[in-house]
Amino acid sequence: MKVGQLCIFSIAVRNVAAATLRRDSERDLAVLYYPKYSGDFNTGYCTSQNTGAGQGYSTELACCKAYFGGQTSGFCYSKLPNPPTASPTTADGGLDVWYPDYKTPFETATCINDGPLPNGVPTYDSQLACCKAAYLGQTSGACLSKLPFPPTASPTGTGGLDIWYADYDLDWTAGKCINTAPIPNGRQTYDSQLACCKAAYNGQASGACLSDLPSPPTVSPTGTGGLDIWYADYDLDWTAGKCINTAPIPNGRQTYDSQLACCKAAYNGQASGACLSDLPSPPTVSPTGTGGLDIWYADYDLDWTAGKCINTAPIPNGRQTYDSQLACCKAAYNGQASGACLSDLPSPPTVSPTGTGGLDIWYADYDLDWTAGKCINTAPIPNGRQTYDSQLACCKAAYNGQASGACLSDLPSPPTVSPTGTGGLDIWYADYDLDWTAGKCINTAPIPNGRQTYDSQLACCKAAYNGQASGACLSDLPSPPTVSPTGTGGLDIWYADYDLDWTAGKCINTAPIPNGRQTYDSQLACCKGAYSGQASGACLGDLPSAPTAAPIGASSKFFPIWSGWETGHCDNDPTKITSGNTYFYDTQAECCDAWFKDQTSNACLRFDPTYGSRSPTQAPVL
Numbered sequence: 001m002k003v004g005q006l007c008i009f010s011i012a013v014r015n016v017a018a019a020t021l022r023r024d025s026e027r028d029l030a031v032l033y034y035p036k037y038s039g040d041f042n043t044g045y046c047t048s049q050n051t052g053a054g055q056g057y058s059t060e061l062a063c064c065k066a067y068f069g070g071q072t073s074g075f076c077y078s079k080l081p082n083p084p085t086a087s088p089t090t091a092d093g094g095l096d097v098w099y100p101d102y103k104t105p106f107e108t109a110t111c112i113n114d115g116p117l118p119n120g121v122p123t124y125d126s127q128l129a130c131c132k133a134a135y136l137g138q139t140s141g142a143c144l145s146k147l148p149f150p151p152t153a154s155p156t157g158t159g160g161l162d163i164w165y166a167d168y169d170l171d172w173t174a175g176k177c178i179n180t181a182p183i184p185n186g187r188q189t190y191d192s193q194l195a196c197c198k199a200a201y202n203g204q205a206s207g208a209c210l211s212d213l214p215s216p217p218t219v220s221p222t223g224t225g226g227l228d229i230w231y232a233d234y235d236l237d238w239t240a241g242k243c244i245n246t247a248p249i250p251n252g253r254q255t256y257d258s259q260l261a262c263c264k265a266a267y268n269g270q271a272s273g274a275c276l277s278d279l280p281s282p283p284t285v286s287p288t289g290t291g292g293l294d295i296w297y298a299d300y301d302l303d304w305t306a307g308k309c310i311n312t313a314p315i316p317n318g319r320q321t322y323d324s325q326l327a328c329c330k331a332a333y334n335g336q337a338s339g340a341c342l343s344d345l346p347s348p349p350t351v352s353p354t355g356t357g358g359l360d361i362w363y364a365d366y367d368l369d370w371t372a373g374k375c376i377n378t379a380p381i382p383n384g385r386q387t388y389d390s391q392l393a394c395c396k397a398a399y400n401g402q403a404s405g406a407c408l409s410d411l412p413s414p415p416t417v418s419p420t421g422t423g424g425l426d427i428w429y430a431d432y433d434l435d436w437t438a439g440k441c442i443n444t445a446p447i448p449n450g451r452q453t454y455d456s457q458l459a460c461c462k463a464a465y466n467g468q469a470s471g472a473c474l475s476d477l478p479s480p481p482t483v484s485p486t487g488t489g490g491l492d493i494w495y496a497d498y499d500l501d502w503t504a505g506k507c508i509n510t511a512p513i514p515n516g517r518q519t520y521d522s523q524l525a526c527c528k529g530a531y532s533g534q535a536s537g538a539c540l541g542d543l544p545s546a547p548t549a550a551p552i553g554a555s556s557k558f559f560p561i562w563s564g565w566e567t568g569h570c571d572n573d574p575t576k577i578t579s580g581n582t583y584f585y586d587t588q589a590e591c592c593d594a595w596f597k598d599q600t601s602n603a604c605l606r607f608d609p610t611y612g613s614r615s616p617t618q619a620p621v622l
Contacts, residue, residue: 165177259278296322395408467516
């Protein structure tokens with residue numbers, strides 16, 4: 001009897017933890033729960049009042065799991081708004097998590113899911129995961145043998161484990177990778193036989209490990225039919241060096257995904273160009289950019305004033321390279337007064353200071369006084385000068401707060417200085433020249449230096465005048481919201497009405513918003529966040545389409561039924577609704593996705609509901 005009682009609550013806890021935390025983890029963000037001890041561990045529970053007994057958790061369930069996970073009475077869980085049922089969580093009555101049986105000697109121990117869960121033991125999502133983590137190296141294979149489908153001990157990879165390791169019982173020259181159970185204690189494992197060979201037998205001259213693959217690579221040195229990785233052939237002189245993909249790979253040799261990548265990394269600056277010339281389609285050595293390499297570098301053989309970027313092979317050793325000629329000029333010859341590098345581009349920019357035909361980047365003209373300063377795109381760019389993608393971006397960054405508005409007025413379509421929002425700037429800021437009660441947001445130029453800006457007038461009001469009792473800022477909007485508390489015509493954000501008692505509390509969108517009050521994008525989100533666990537359901541009942549508490553008939557909504565994690569399902573028979581179950585969904589698929597999404601048995605989607613049948617579009621029966 002005692003074991004049964006212990007199973008009941010711990011079993012149910014794991015079900016609720018797996019489903020509820022996945023679906024409603026955000027529900028209790030407004031409240032923290034703390035442990036409350038009453039002298040006896042088995043009568044402890046969690047409360048929203050800070051008792052000072054420990055860290056707070058965002059949900060009551062999380063608190064119970066953290067502080068009273070091994071409570072045999074299940075008292076903490078019984079205090080939840082929707083306490084778990086006493087149904088076991090798996091077909092055999094076990095928990096839906098697995099843990100190592102530390103009461104049994106290591107060589108004969110297995111992973112179990114018996115309730116109650118011992119306090120402080122590590123848990124795993126599956127029996128296999130538990131065995132691999134807790135009993136790695138168990139020579140008896142006792143843990144793996146208890147799996148529903150234990151792996152065979154075949155060393156071939158067919159029917160063996162799904163992980164591989166090096167067989168160090170063999171000599172290095174004959175060594176290979178196997179997936180035979182049990183795995184030697186502490187042995188490094190790999191996801192595939194190839195990954196194991198590459199890591200554990202890199203440089204194996206015999207190629208024994210690679211030759212044991214189901215489709216072993218050939219040993220052709222040409223690149224055709226060879227390995228799919230490349231390395232430098234250091235047996236050749238540097239001037240004649242090239243990259244090959246011949247097996248075996250020398251021990252410790254750096255490898256690359258392609259022959260080109262190998263040449264660029266291992267033979268960068270090779271004057272002979274031997275490595276690049278060995279490519280299937282070697283690049284030409286034209287210095288013009290047409291037919292040359294596809295990377296560019298600065299030609300430092302020329303004087304700085306005449307310097308330009310080229311793509312001629314070979315690349316000087318250690319020279320910085322760039323993806324395009326323009327990128328090279330901008331980085332290597334930024335501030336070059338002659339403009340020689342930019343003028344060598346296929347379509348060099350003009351030097352017009354007007355913005356039409358100039359460079360495609362802008363910078364501040366600091367040769368002018370601050371009050372008359374503006375942004376230009378004239379070449380050359382002064383050395384070290386900050387550049388911007390547009391003239392507007394430059395003005396906003398370099399001349400923010402410029403009282404004269406000279407920079408903005410130089411734009412092709414300069415904004416007007418109207419304070420109404422019509423014809424003004426396209427950004428808004430708080431008008432702190434007005435009293436707080438009369439404050440509003442404007443888009444008049446110039447923007448005060450250092451003033452926070454916003455993309456819209458509404459965003460500015462919400463951030464800068466949140467809690468403004470007069471509502472002056474919001475009332476200045478082109479279409480100001482009404483102050484109706486019903487949600488129709490009110491603000492487009494919602495908050496909890498804490499002037500009401502908790503049991504009668506609801507969410508409203510009436511202006512003004514109390515200062516510092518948490519807001520939500522919808523009335524439903526507010527109810528879930530601020531009134532999670534409200535027994536009266538007053539907040540949800542105030543929704544335009546409030547959920548029913550017990551749908552009836554053949555068109556009833558679907559709700560979860562806990563008969564164990566792997567056997568849990570969703571039905572639409574109102575006679576099966578348990579007390580406190582307020583989770584309803586329009587379709588069986590929605591319900592299953594919310595509560596049993598990771599169910600390996602797929603029992604939820606396989607279940608035929610009382611009214612109707614499974615949709616043919618749902619997951620197939622496995």
